[in-house]
Amino acid sequence: MDVVLILDHGHVNGGQAKVALDSALGLAARGHRVDVFAAVAPVDPRLSAAGIRVTCLDQPDIATASSKLAFAGQMLWNRPAARALAGLLAGRDPGRTIVHVHAFAKALSPSIFAAIRRARLPALYTMHEFFLVCPNGGFYDYRRHAICRRAPLSGACIATNCDMRSYPRKAMRLARQVLLEKLARWPEAVRDVVTISALQETAVAPHLPPGLTLHRVDNPIAVPDPGPKPAGPPGPLTYVGRLSTEKGVLLFAEAARRAGVPAVFVGDGPEAETLRGRYPEARLLGWRDAAGVAEALRAASALVFPSIWYEGQPLTVYEALARGTPVVVSDACAGREAVADGETGYWFPSGDAAALAARLTRLQDPAVLARLGAEAHRRYWAAPLTLERHCARLEEVYGLVLQRRAAGLAAPAPGARLQPAA
Structure with missing residues (x-):
């Protein structure tokens, strides 16, 4: 398959990027053609060593931006990212290409979904968090230190300052969410969503548009088996x-x-x-x-x-x-x-x-x-969460998505779960 992985950072700066880049390496090792598209440098040197093509825009994220005002425009609608991604996706075979988005909220912006929608290629999104539907990405009220159960973009959501830092930043995130839904029209670009826990699916289900297919894919971890613990005094x-x-x-x-x-x-x-x-x-x-x-x-x-x-x-x-x-x-x-x-x-x-x-x-x-x-x-x-098992499950999901695309079906593929909006 021809796999295009999209994320904010071209290097491991947290769990989200680690999963994306590890999967890129794993898929390439299994013989797939892999491209990584990212906004923020540096680029993990393992990618080129594995024969993975990398497009990195060398843009800032919120932590590295010299001008927060200029970055606000990038956060809302990153035009260079949309243009570059459109060029990368142009001419690819929809019968063997999968576009897989892992992250967009820290640098790439909603604009990438517009590029994916126009490319008309099969696409998935891994929900490492909740930015696809929740403005602050966590269904969490940082001011009240409690899980937030308000409907995203409802009157109650708009009126509530739930942001970790300030309401102006919440307002920016609200604006980004509107652009994600109304201008980028992400549900037309991505019809398949990868989830990583059952609780996540339960939390997000009422806020998803109808007709999406959910696929459960556990994240991989690299842990050698140390054997059972020997007997000894208790630790901390x-x-x-x-x-x-x-x-x-x-x-x-x-x-x-x-x-x-x-x-x-x-x-x-x-x-x-x-x-x-x-x-x-x-x-x-x-x-x-x-x-x-x-x-x-x-x-x-x-x-x-x-x-x-x-x-x-x-x-x-x-x-x-x-x-x-x-x-x-x-x-x-x-x-x-x-x-x-x-x-x-x-x-x-x-x-x-x-x-x-x-x-x-x-x-x-x-x-x-x-x-x-x-x-x-x-x-x-x-049943360890190895990279090999992770990539095998990704191949299964990618295959289902491509089969459904080839058959021109709107119904969910076998083994996947349709989660209609409540």
Whole structure:
């Protein structure tokens, strides 16, 4: 197949780009012709080494833009990106070409969907977040620190300042959402959407236009099998990730204090100083490289994942399970789908510090830890999230999309799920 992968950044700057670029490398290794189209440099050197053609516009994102005013125009409608993508897609065979969008909101803008629509090529979008339907991309109210259940672009949505920084930035995002729907007309460009968790599908279903086909494709992770954990003294209860309110880090620190157990944080973020001031007994280790994170996950008695927003498919949860480390997870986030409650870890009611403390107390029993950890390791390695499995599933989905296109059918392909708007 001829696969064109589209994303904001040409290098790994987070989980979204890592999945896209790893899949590019995996698909190329399986014999497909792969192009990567990105806005922001630098370009991952592995791509050219693998024979992947890269178009990088060398544009800024919001973090690197010298002029925020000039970037506002790029954010709303990136004309150079639309022109360059139109040129890249021109003349391609619709019978063997797949256009796969992974990200657009940080640099490329809605304009790319107009280019895809005009090219009339089969296209998919992977919903790593919710920018396809939600202006702030998360169905989360950053001011009230709660999941947002308002209908996107409704009067209540427009009137609510849910943005992390300011209402003017929310207004820009509202304008971008209008352009995405009314000018780019994304549902005419993309008829197939890849989802990464069941919770994500439930959250987005009421806001999707009718006639879209949803395909579940789990993200890949690269974790060597370390074998079951050996017997030994319990390790710390550990959090790994950004130290921010929506991630529930203050909740974890409070629950650990109530349970009388130490809390360890691997990462950094805006709540770091609050944690140090309010919970001096907590250990903040800062960011660690991949090897350091792997070591922390293996050494932990359990990973605590207390996120209070939906998440997408939090790979840290799977990485912990792969290393034989049980996980305590909020029941409001998609991480719960990886954890069998009472068997490979525990769920707890989102936002409930007392309930979380009770789960942390259970983990002080070495026999409980050994049982949960052994089962976590066994279940993960029974069906690991390898890049090979990920690419095989992508090939299956791409094939279904191309078959439906060739047959001229409007109905969903077998094995996919149609999710009509409510």
